[in-house]
Amino acid sequence: MLFAESGSRPWVLVFGPVLAAAGIGLESLAPGGASYTLWLGVGLLVFLYTLVLVRTRRRFLRVELTPSRLVQGTTSLPMSHVTSLRPPDEEHHGVRVLGDGPVVPRRLSPVVLRLTDGTRAVAWARDGAGLRRALEDLLRERAYR
Structure with a gap:
């Protein structure tokens, strides 16, 4: 793998359980004690919501560059x-x-590619400069073969 971005980081899933634990902890200091079921429900709902977001972003915003393929979301382009x-400013x-x-x-940076049929296509990544460097290195290496 020459370049990879997952689309989303899995640590975001921790937000729901941390929110529930913080809510239970703070509310237990109040008179009457904590509402465990309420906070566990809130934590579960936030967890499920972020789970859907993370899975969707990992599917549609992933970027992978190998010597043979460039993957952008669910689209794969043979190198x-x-x-x-x-040029970067095009x-x-x-x-x-x-x-x-x-x-x-x-919030993703474009990288414009020239294809064999003479058309252009736009690749993208969070680290657009890193993707550009990896593509340049791959194309340079391919030219020397």
Whole structure:
């Protein structure tokens, strides 16, 4: 694996149980004691909500680059189709975006690729500069073969 981003970090799932424990702990200091079932229910609901978010982000926002494939969400592009990278400041509006959406996802950096058929496509990653470096290294290595 030359570059990888999971889309979401699993530690976010800890928020629900931590919230429940903090709520139980603080409420136990109050007169009348803690409402265990209420806080456990809140913790469970927050956990389930974040579980759905983490699973969705891991499916649709993952990025993997291997010598043979570039994976963007659920889309896979063979690296044999990529000929070069466009300059970092090149406009990418109106260019086909790799992945599952019509635009580059929010807070992710675009990397414009030139494909073998002469068209352009936009790859993206949280660490756009890191993805660009990995792609440049791979293309440079492929050119020397």
